[in-house]
Amino acid sequence: MDTNTILYIVGGxxxxxxxxxxxTKSMGKGRxxxxxxxAEIESKSILKQAKTDAEALKKDKILQxxxxxxxxxxxxxxxxxxxxxxxxxxxKRIRDKESQISNELSKAxxxxxxxxxxxxxxxxxxxxxxxxxxEVEKAHKSQIKQLEVISQLSAEEAKEQLVESLKxxxxxxxxxxxxxxxxxxxxxxxxxAKKIIINTIQRIGTEEAIDNCVSxxxxxxxxxxxxxxxxxxxxxxxxxxxxxxxxxxxDTPEAIILSCFDSVRREIARLSLHKLVTDGRIHPxxxxxxxxxxxxxxxxxxxxxxxxxVIDLGIHGLHPELIKMVGRMKYRSSYGQNxxxxxxxxxKLCGIMAAELGLNPKLAKRAGLLHDIGKVPxxxxxxxxxxxxxxxxxxxxxxxxxxxxxxxxxxHDEIEMTTLLSPIIQVCDAISGARPGARxxxxxxxxxxLKDLEDVAFGFTGVKKAYAIQAGRELRVIVESEKxxxxxxxxxxxEISQKIQTDMTYPGQVKVTVIRETRAVNIAK
Numbered sequence: 001m002d003t004n005t006i007l008y009i010v011g012g013x014x015x016x017x018x019x020x021x022x023x024t025k026s027m028g029k030g031r032x033x034x035x036x037x038x039a040e041i042e043s044k045s046i047l048k049q050a051k052t053d054a055e056a057l058k059k060d061k062i063l064q065x066x067x068x069x070x071x072x073x074x075x076x077x078x079x080x081x082x083x084x085x086x087x088x089x090x091x092k093r094i095r096d097k098e099s100q101i102s103n104e105l106s107k108a109x110x111x112x113x114x115x116x117x118x119x120x121x122x123x124x125x126x127x128x129x130x131x132x133x134x135e136v137e138k139a140h141k142s143q144i145k146q147l148e149v150i151s152q153l154s155a156e157e158a159k160e161q162l163v164e165s166l167k168x169x170x171x172x173x174x175x176x177x178x179x180x181x182x183x184x185x186x187x188x189x190x191x192x193a194k195k196i197i198i199n200t201i202q203r204i205g206t207e208e209a210i211d212n213c214v215s216x217x218x219x220x221x222x223x224x225x226x227x228x229x230x231x232x233x234x235x236x237x238x239x240x241x242x243x244x245x246x247x248x249x250x251d252t253p254e255a256i257i258l259s260c261f262d263s264v265r266r267e268i269a270r271l272s273l274h275k276l277v278t279d280g281r282i283h284p285x286x287x288x289x290x291x292x293x294x295x296x297x298x299x300x301x302x303x304x305x306x307x308x309x310v311i312d313l314g315i316h317g318l319h320p321e322l323i324k325m326v327g328r329m330k331y332r333s334s335y336g337q338n339x340x341x342x343x344x345x346x347x348k349l350c351g352i353m354a355a356e357l358g359l360n361p362k363l364a365k366r367a368g369l370l371h372d373i374g375k376v377p378x379x380x381x382x383x384x385x386x387x388x389x390x391x392x393x394x395x396x397x398x399x400x401x402x403x404x405x406x407x408x409x410x411x412h413d414e415i416e417m418t419t420l421l422s423p424i425i426q427v428c429d430a431i432s433g434a435r436p437g438a439r440x441x442x443x444x445x446x447x448x449x450l451k452d453l454e455d456v457a458f459g460f461t462g463v464k465k466a467y468a469i470q471a472g473r474e475l476r477v478i479v480e481s482e483k484x485x486x487x488x489x490x491x492x493x494x495e496i497s498q499k500i501q502t503d504m505t506y507p508g509q510v511k512v513t514v515i516r517e518t519r520a521v522n523i524a525k
Contacts, residue, residue, distance in 0.1 A: 196356045217256045217273050225249050225256065227282050228273070238284040242291040245269040263331035264302075268294050302327035309340065313347050315366050319398035326369065328376040339376070342432055343369050349428035350421075359420055367407040367425050370395055374408075388412045446472070453510070456499050460492060474511040475500070481518040489516045 147158075219225065229236045229249060236247055244265045248257040256273070260266045272294045276282050279290075303320075306327030310318050318326075332339040350368035351361040373394060374387030385393075392409030407421040411429050450468040457466035457477045462484035467476045477496065479489060493514040500510055 196353060217258055217270055219254050219256060219277065221254065224277055228256065228277070230282065234284060235282050235287065238287045239269065239272070239291075242288055243269040243272065263333065264298060264328065267331060268298050271297070302330070305330050305340070309344060309369070313344065313351075313365050313369060314362065315347075315369060318366075319400075322370065322373065322394070322398050322400075325373045325376050325394070329372070332376055337433065339372055343372055345432045346371060346425070346428045349431055350424050353424050353428060354421070357420070357424070359424070363401070363403060364421055364424055366400075367404045367421050368428060370400070370404065371408050371411050371425050371429060386412070386414055388414050449504070452504060453500065456503065457496055459499070460496060462488070462492070472510065474513065477512065477514045479514060479516050481516050484514075484516055486516060489514045 227235070228239070228247075230238075236249070239245075240247055243260075244262070245258050245260040245268075247269070248259055250257070258266050258269050258273075260269070268291065272287070272290045275290050275294065276287065279286075303324055304327070306323035306325070309326050310316075310323060326340070326343070329340040329343055330338070347365045347368035350364040354364035355361040370391065372387065372391065374385070374389070374391030377385075377390065388409050388411055392405050392415070395405045395408050403419040403421050406415070406418050407425040409415045410417045410422040411426045413426075417423060417426075449472050453468040453472060453475050454466040457463050457475060462479045463477055464480050465478040468474075469476060475496070477492070479492065484492060493512050496514070497510070497512045500512070
């Protein structure tokens with residue numbers, strides 16, 4: 001019987017008792033006794049019913065407890081079975097490991113026995129070799145003694161003589177090898193140099209850049225000339241004083257000539273005149289104002305030109321002063337060749353040639369662009385210094401690398417070349433300046449040299465035609481077959497080459513080719 005049932009029964013009894021007391025007080029004794037009896041009967045029935053329910057509930061709880069016990073027992077048995085299985089597997093693994101370890105121990109014992117036998121065999125052989133070594137040394141010493149008796153030389157003396165003879169032989173062989181390699185290197189270097197220079201020249205497309213020391217300022221009518229001259233010439237004197245340019249006003253129709261060796265001043269004067277004529281106000285005060293503004297404009301344009309040039313060539317980190325000098329080269333010319341155009345051309349040639357030789361093309365471009373910055377001096381004191389040395393000093397001042405500085409200073413052999421960039425700059429500078437059409441004087445001398453070569457050939461008898469080709473590096477001579485034989489053609493080629501070598505001055509060498517051709521022509525009718 002559980003606690004709830006007991007409480008339920010006790011509660012019923014107490015309730016019945018309380019009800020009995022209440023009824024007893026409120027009712028009469030007879031009626032109360034009757035009610036008491038009814039209450040007792042009812043309480044007994046309640047107790048009986050409660051006992052019956054308690055017994056049924058007890059049976060249910062016992063059945064539930066038995067079922068729960070059976071379930072727990074089954075789970076416990078499963079756990080025990082799984083543990084037994086795991087223990088059996090563990091025991092099996094342990095037995096396998098024990099058998100494996102026993103096998104390995106037996107193998108180790110066998111290997112130890114074989115190792116001990118090998119060690120003993122090794123010791124025996126080592127001892128045998130030591131004995132043999134001692135015997136060989138004794139035999140070698142006895143042979144050396146016999147050789148010393150026969151040759152009447154000690155071993156040290158014989159060794160010294162052998163070493164000396166080997167040294168002389170090796171020295172001779174080394175000298176011969178070095179000489180062969182030098183000859184081969186000279187031939188290869190000459191061929192490779194020609195190949196690189198030709199490829200470099202062929203890969204650069206250049207234009208003729210010829211500037212003069214005068215500029216022509218075109219005007220709409222001759223009436224403008226009077227306004228430019230001004231009353232008693234005061235306007236033209238003010239322009240010449242402000243710009244440093246000589247202005248020539250003559251009878252040339254609709255044109256005024258500006259003369260000055262400084263291209264920057266000439267450009268300032270031209271732009272100032274253009275502004276003054278366009279504006280119409282021409283007087284000394286206005287002239288000075290316009291010239292000042294034009295000078296600032298030209299200075300800004302010089303910086304922009306320098307920046308564009310540096311960007312086009314892919315050069316980075318150049319000092320602003322050097323960029324300004326590069327821009328000023330636009331207004332300078334050398335033998336009629338524009339200096340900026342020449343420097344750009346040299347930079348491109350240097351980059352290509354350096355790449356062909358496996359050097360740094362960017363550094364070569366840098367040196368090629370800056371090699372002539374000494375030609376744009378900023379003061380009168382710099383004019384007396386050679387332009388190569390002045391350019392090197394400026395490059396050093398503005399933080400350029402030693403290789404670039406040496407290449408700038410040595411491109412006219414004024415200082416010693418210490419880097420591989422220096423000869424590249426020198427060669428590319430010569431290529432750019434010596435090509436036909438680059439400079440006025442060079443073009444004239446180039447054409448004259450070709451004519452002189454052909455005239456030398458025409459000075460010999462039997463010469464029919466003569467052609468100077470390959471920029472004057474080859475002379476092809478066509479002779480008359482009736483007057484010149486094959487033997488005479490060979491001697492004629494030699495005589496022409498000697499004549500050229502004696503009478504002419506030329507760079508490099510000139511190849512003379514004499515062509516003799518015999519034709520037999522008949523006509524069938």
